[in-house]
Amino acid sequence: MSQTNDAQLSEGLGFPTVREVGAGAPFRWLARGLGDLKSCPIPSLFYGFCFAAMGLLITFVFEHAYEYTSALTSGFLLLAPFLAMGLYEISRRRERNEGCSLAPTLTVWRRNAGNIGIFAVVLGVVFLVWARASLVVFALFYTNEMPNLSGFLAQILAMENLEFLMVYFGVGLIFATIVFAVSVVSIPMMLDRDQDAITAMLASVGALARNPGTMILWALTIVVCTVLGFLTFHVGLVVLMPVVGHATWHAYRDLVAPAGTGPA
Structure with missing residues (x-):
């Protein structure tokens, strides 16, 4: 009886049911994301250009201060789940045959503004802590004079300052794991079912x-797409970020059972 009551209480509170997915799921999500991009190119590419513009602005403003640029670029990844909200809504509207208009996606946050705001604050705090930690790592472990962009990339490719690279990426991995863990399906869920943060x-x-192997593969896929976007001088972000954003919506659909249903 107690277990039955607990189950009913959980359902009444709307706690979602998380499902297991196959190891190849990330590739299926990407294929569906690409399908959304092809079906709704104008609004999707609008967000892609926004991502690319942000990357270009960071590079331009901090051209000779890469201790700041690297932190902001990493912060760009930390805040990406919030910035991709419009892409989630495009996929959601396409599922419902509601068209591919850009305008409704620009203010989609209003649907669950309070909880999305709480989540944005959480990501913002993580970003600020990471930015400070990044500067501290540079101050303590970066031994050479700070170069321009080409010099900085050359040092990384040549594996100079190996101690710095190990510490920097180790600390960054901690923050990235935290953000990834709390944001895999968070915003899509808040948009879809008015869920609390x-x-x-x-x-x-x-x-x-529940899906550690699949989620690690999904995280690596996101990182690879993002790195490819940056290596093409941010041009690749125009296409890759919308595909990843749409794919995240489909990841949510696979990972979380619809409200009122059990695991598949």
């Missing part, structure tokens, strides 16, 4: 815990 983040962590 805490439950959405717990469900996101649950999705990672």
Whole structure:
């Protein structure tokens, strides 16, 4: 009886059911994301150009201060789940045959503004802490004079300052793991079912815990797409970021059972 009541209470509170997915799921999500891009190119590419413009602006403003640029670029990745909100809505509208208009996606945050705001604050705090940690790592471990962009990349490719690289990427991995764990399905869930921020983040962590191998592959896929975008002087971000954003929506659909249903 107690277990039955607990199950009913959980359903009444709307706590989502997390499902297991296959190891090849990330490739299926990318294929569906590409399909969304092809079906809704104008609004999708609008967000892609926004991502590319942000990357170019960071590079331009901090051309000779790469201790700041690297932190901001990493922060760009930390905040990407929030910035891709419009892409999630495009995929959602396409599922419902509601068209591919850009305008409704620009203010989609209003649908669940309070909880999305809480989540944005969480990501913002993580970003600020990471930015400070990044500067500290540079100050303590970067031994050469700070070069321009080409010089900085050359040092990385030549594996100079190996101690710095190990510490920097180690610390960055900690922050990236935290953000990825709480954001795998959080915003899509908040947009789709008016979920509260805490439950959405717990469900996101649950999705990672239940599908560790698949989620690691998905995280690596996101990193590879982002790196490719930056290596093409941000031009690749125009296409790759919309595909990843749309794919994230489909990841949410696979990982979280619809409200009122059990695991598949």
